[in-house]
Amino acid sequence: MISAIAFEQAMASLVRDADPVLRPDPLSREELLEAYHPDAGPEARVSLRVGPNRGDPCHPALARVVEGDALIGDVDLAAIAPMSTDVLVVGGGGAGAAAALSARAAGAEVVVAAKLRIGDSNTVMAEGGIQAAVGEDDSLQRHFDDTMRGGHHAADPALVARLAGDGPDVVRWLIGLGVDFDLAEGAAPGARLMRKRAGGTTAARILSHRDFTGLEIMRVLREAVELDRGVTVLNRSPAIELLSDEYGRCAGAVLYDLEHRVFKLVRAGAVILATGGAGRLHLTGFATSNHYGATADGLALAYRIGARLREVDSFQYHPTGVAHPPHLAGGLISEAVRSVGARLINGLGERFIDELAPRDVVTAAILRECAQGRGVGRDGSVGVFLDTPGLLKERPQLLDKQLVSLKHLAHRCGVDPCVDPLLVYPTLHYQNGGVAIDGNGATSVEGLYCAGEVAGGVHGRNRLMGNALLDIFVFGRRAGAAAAGQAGTPLAHGRIGLGHVQRWRRELTRAGVTGGSLSPVLYPAYGNFELRSHMAAGGKG
Amino acid sequence: MAGLNSVLLDPAIGVGANLAAWTSAGGGEGLARALDRPQDIIPTLRAADLRGMGGAGFPTWRKWTAAAEMADGEKYVVCNGNEDEPGTFKDRYLLRRTPHQVIEGALIAAVAIRAGTVIFYINPRQAESIEAMRHAVAEWTDSGLLTEVERVVGRNVRLSVAPSSGRYIGGEESAVVRWLNGSFPFPRRKPPFPFEKGVNDRPTLINNTETLANVPHILKNGADWYRNLGIGGASGTKLFSLSGDVLEPGLYELPMGTGLQELIFTHGGGMLGGRAFKAVFTGGPSNTLLTARDLDVPLDFDSVRSRQSRLGTGAMIVISEGTSIVRKVAEYVEFFANGSCGQCPPCKCGTFQMARLLDRIATGRGTEADRRALGHLCLILPGSGRCALIDGAVTVVQSSLQTFPEEYATPGV
Numbered sequence: 001m002i003s004a005i006a007f008e009q010a011m012a013s014l015v016r017d018a019d020p021v022l023r024p025d026p027l028s029r030e031e032l033l034e035a036y037h038p039d040a041g042p043e044a045r046v047s048l049r050v051g052p053n054r055g056d057p058c059h060p061a062l063a064r065v066v067e068g069d070a071l072i073g074d075v076d077l078a079a080i081a082p083m084s085t086d087v088l089v090v091g092g093g094g095a096g097a098a099a100a101l102s103a104r105a106a107g108a109e110v111v112v113a114a115k116l117r118i119g120d121s122n123t124v125m126a127e128g129g130i131q132a133a134v135g136e137d138d139s140l141q142r143h144f145d146d147t148m149r150g151g152h153h154a155a156d157p158a159l160v161a162r163l164a165g166d167g168p169d170v171v172r173w174l175i176g177l178g179v180d181f182d183l184a185e186g187a188a189p190g191a192r193l194m195r196k197r198a199g200g201t202t203a204a205r206i207l208s209h210r211d212f213t214g215l216e217i218m219r220v221l222r223e224a225v226e227l228d229r230g231v232t233v234l235n236r237s238p239a240i241e242l243l244s245d246e247y248g249r250c251a252g253a254v255l256y257d258l259e260h261r262v263f264k265l266v267r268a269g270a271v272i273l274a275t276g277g278a279g280r281l282h283l284t285g286f287a288t289s290n291h292y293g294a295t296a297d298g299l300a301l302a303y304r305i306g307a308r309l310r311e312v313d314s315f316q317y318h319p320t321g322v323a324h325p326p327h328l329a330g331g332l333i334s335e336a337v338r339s340v341g342a343r344l345i346n347g348l349g350e351r352f353i354d355e356l357a358p359r360d361v362v363t364a365a366i367l368r369e370c371a372q373g374r375g376v377g378r379d380g381s382v383g384v385f386l387d388t389p390g391l392l393k394e395r396p397q398l399l400d401k402q403l404v405s406l407k408h409l410a411h412r413c414g415v416d417p418c419v420d421p422l423l424v425y426p427t428l429h430y431q432n433g434g435v436a437i438d439g440n441g442a443t444s445v446e447g448l449y450c451a452g453e454v455a456g457g458v459h460g461r462n463r464l465m466g467n468a469l470l471d472i473f474v475f476g477r478r479a480g481a482a483a484a485g486q487a488g489t490p491l492a493h494g495r496i497g498l499g500h501v502q503r504w505r506r507e508l509t510r511a512g513v514t515g516g517s518l519s520p521v522l523y524p525a526y527g528n529f530e531l532r533s534h535m536a537a538g539g540k541g
Numbered sequence: 542m543a544g545l546n547s548v549l550l551d552p553a554i555g556v557g558a559n560l561a562a563w564t565s566a567g568g569g570e571g572l573a574r575a576l577d578r579p580q581d582i583i584p585t586l587r588a589a590d591l592r593g594m595g596g597a598g599f600p601t602w603r604k605w606t607a608a609a610e611m612a613d614g615e616k617y618v619v620c621n622g623n624e625d626e627p628g629t630f631k632d633r634y635l636l637r638r639t640p641h642q643v644i645e646g647a648l649i650a651a652v653a654i655r656a657g658t659v660i661f662y663i664n665p666r667q668a669e670s671i672e673a674m675r676h677a678v679a680e681w682t683d684s685g686l687l688t689e690v691e692r693v694v695g696r697n698v699r700l701s702v703a704p705s706s707g708r709y710i711g712g713e714e715s716a717v718v719r720w721l722n723g724s725f726p727f728p729r730r731k732p733p734f735p736f737e738k739g740v741n742d743r744p745t746l747i748n749n750t751e752t753l754a755n756v757p758h759i760l761k762n763g764a765d766w767y768r769n770l771g772i773g774g775a776s777g778t779k780l781f782s783l784s785g786d787v788l789e790p791g792l793y794e795l796p797m798g799t800g801l802q803e804l805i806f807t808h809g810g811g812m813l814g815g816r817a818f819k820a821v822f823t824g825g826p827s828n829t830l831l832t833a834r835d836l837d838v839p840l841d842f843d844s845v846r847s848r849q850s851r852l853g854t855g856a857m858i859v860i861s862e863g864t865s866i867v868r869k870v871a872e873y874v875e876f877f878a879n880g881s882c883g884q885c886p887p888c889k890c891g892t893f894q895m896a897r898l899l900d901r902i903a904t905g906r907g908t909e910a911d912r913r914a915l916g917h918l919c920l921i922l923p924g925s926g927r928c929a930l931i932d933g934a935v936t937v938v939q940s941s942l943q944t945f946p947e948e949y950a951t952p953g954v
Contacts, residue, residue, distance in 0.1 A: 078865035079905030495872050505814050
């Protein structure tokens with residue numbers, strides 16, 4: 001057990017009357033990351049043994065999922081009548097909704113399959129806002145440069161260029177659909193969008209709706225999708241395998257209808273995976289800010305059918321997850337709190353890091369404080385203070401206007417944010433890498449597109465605040481339009497089936513990968529979901 | 542327990558369209574022997590018991606004798622490389638990797654029956670095979686090696702590559718002739734057989750690519766050597782196109798008469814994922830299914846026939862427990878329905894109706910009446926076409942109905 005400074009003692013050290021001085025740091029940012037970031041170190045990666053990325057590094061827990069065997073075999077497809085559509089979107093979050101709407105706009109018939117329900121996703125949990133270079137003091141180039149630098153120059157410049165370049169248009173599109181972004185104070189109504197600064201950026205570029213931006217956007221998108229007669233939404237229908245044709249192209253997916261406990265076959269001219277990330281795999285034992293469905297399903301499906309992955313050993317740990325009380329551990333405290341000025345303070349009352357440094361640096365700094373015994377211990381949890389009292393003393397009106405979610409969270413934690421600082425600890429937040437895509441979301445497998453967190457290459461090895469919301473709409477819309485275009489060209493999808501699963505099983509056997517893990521896992525381990533017993537339990541109807 | 546044979550797939554002769562490399566790897570000797578004693582060619586093939594590898598297993602020497610006995614004049618040799626059945630992928634390999642092996646075999650046939658024209662009839666979807674063969678044919682034509690052949694044949698000898706129609710039906714002998722005569726490849730009633738009235742109404746000898754590829758080796762090494770390549774009563778070497786639920790699918794050259802068990806479990810690496818063996822579609826999808834009872838069958842034409850099935854092209858599509866037979870059969874019958882040329886109404890309508898019924902059953906919409914209708918079609922359709930396409934489709938349906946009736950059972954009806 002790592003020692004920590006007791007909560008009461010730490011509270012006593014918290015200086016209240018002056019802005020604390022930033023402690024000088026003997027380590028460079030790179031040295032700090034190398035020593036303390038969870039992505040570093042020998043246990044953080046293994047080499048993949050099979051598939052197109054054989055030999056490439058991957059997080060060990062994620063490797064078990066992407067190297068897993070399929071849940072179903074050919075016999076499971078017997079006696080099922082397939083349904084047909086132009087474009088199948090797997091995932092009901094922001095990327096999936098944007099993809100569905102743009103595929104519709106391009107004239108395609110669309111089926112959206114959601115594991116939970118449409119809108120029930122990480123998108124609604126995006127609190128801080130969306131980046132887009134719309135300010136007169138800002139430019140697309142600066143957005144591009146910030147994103148490349150923030151991602152340690154590991155991102156694909158072509159993807160980042162589209163991310164930054166499409167930003168203003170995405171915002172215009174969202175406003176047109178009905179999203180209500182906050183306006184700058186004092187400006188005439190409709191005149192100026194309020195812009196905030198995000199960590200690691202050179203201009204105020206964050207547009208928000210209070211501190212539940214994602215929820216506001218998803219409210220609008222869900223309505224748009226559900227009101228569109230050309231979109232069939234299948235809720236509670238996770239994709240458990242893709243379908244391939246005899247040329248290895250992606251030609252649809254097998255869904256599992258949780259309600260009726262049967263498989264559904266969907267033939268599609270193109271498939272868009274928008275299944276999100278991997279937080280609920282709880283990599284390296286971290287709590288997560290992620291939504292219940294974030295179990296890397298799309299990565300497993302895409303990899304098995306032959307799509308290349310990238311940077312699957314790189315994850316973002318959000319610096320300020322709830323550390324206490326334990327039942328809320330992992331819950332997110334928005335970066336907005338720091339971007340309006342809240343400080344991070346250790347158990348000695350020291351300010352130890354620039355709060356607006358990139359997220360990976362802040363995370364590593366917090367982990368260093370805790371590892372070296374300067375963390376704050378309370379009822380067995382360890383963390384550092386997020387000094388909200390210091391912030392709110394100056395500007396108490398923030399809590400009702402901009403930090404509404406913080407107010408709710410503090411209430412659930414049983415603390416008054418104006419009096420007690422919150423105890424925070426890094427939380428597994430985002431999968432930086434994913435399925436490799438081109439500028440239109442196309443993967444290395446014909447007929448298969450990816451958008452949103454499941455895709456890689458947009459954020460390099462670290463993501464900036466506000467770029468995730470932008471990413472899902474930029475690439476969701478691009479993938480939707482491209483998939484609709486492809487679905488329009490007649491493909492000779494003669495026989496569809498699980499040929500790719502057969503090839504995959506051969507590869508697993510040859511490589512001696514006999515771990516017996518199956519994927520996609522669909523739900524976290526504590527969900528106690530097992531496909532076959534779930535199906536069997538439904539046999540009595 | 543026998544190892545792989547290394548005759549047709551000998552890596553030393555897999556030199557592509559390179560005549561010099563083919564000659565230095567021992568090529569040309571079979572043709573030289575044939576030119577020395579042309580009258581011995583057919584007796585040697587007879588002694589070697591070479592069979593037609595395109596699926597029929599008909600003794601090659603009989604076909605050659607029939608063509609040779611036709612009065613002299615313009616005659617044709619056609620090498621059939623139309624190969625279009627699901628699960629068969631041997632001829633394309635021979636044409637692409639060993640074009641000179643095939644050409645030499647075809648030239649020996651030309652010598653045996655005194656034919657002046659040799660046509661390589663190749664599926665246009667196999668662009669690489671056509672490219673290799675065009676190149677190889679040009680090498681022969683430019684080399685002057687044909688002069689000796691022409692002296693023995695007694696007329697000019699011309700080699701050419703003709704892309705086929707690419708249709709499944711185009712591999713049938715009378716369809717080959719129709720296509721080469723410039724018409725749609727409709728099969729026709731026989732007789733007259735192609736050896737009587739073939740290309741340009743002249744005697745025409747049509748052999749499968751693999752059959753011709755065997756010929757130079759037999760002439761070079763003798764009939765006894767060839768017979769000894771086989772196991773038991775079977776003679777020679779055979780290419781097996783192994784696919785389906787096995788660990789190592791691929792093209793295997795094995796002694797004729799190798800056990801099915803050995804092909805799957807020794808050479809094919811066993812069943813994928815350790816599942817139980819269920820059945821094999823032999824010779825492509827138009828024959829009776831072999832099941833676990835038949836794992837001991839030696840894979841040669843006569844032994845497989847004794848189990849009421851056929852060796853066919855040597856394609857073996859292996860099915861494990863966990864793969865639906867009905868789905869596979871539905872897939873294959875749909876292939877036949879698409880492949881039917883449509884000139885015989887029972888075949889045109891019968892394959893369509895069977896495919897429709899199978900699709901309903903395979904997708905869970907079938908009724909007991911559908912299953913009965915399928916059974917009735919199997920009784921009335923056989924023998925109703927000019928060629929064997931409808932018979933193949935019926936055989937696979939009937940065989941699966943008999944062997945796996947439970948998979949056709951429709952719950953709740």
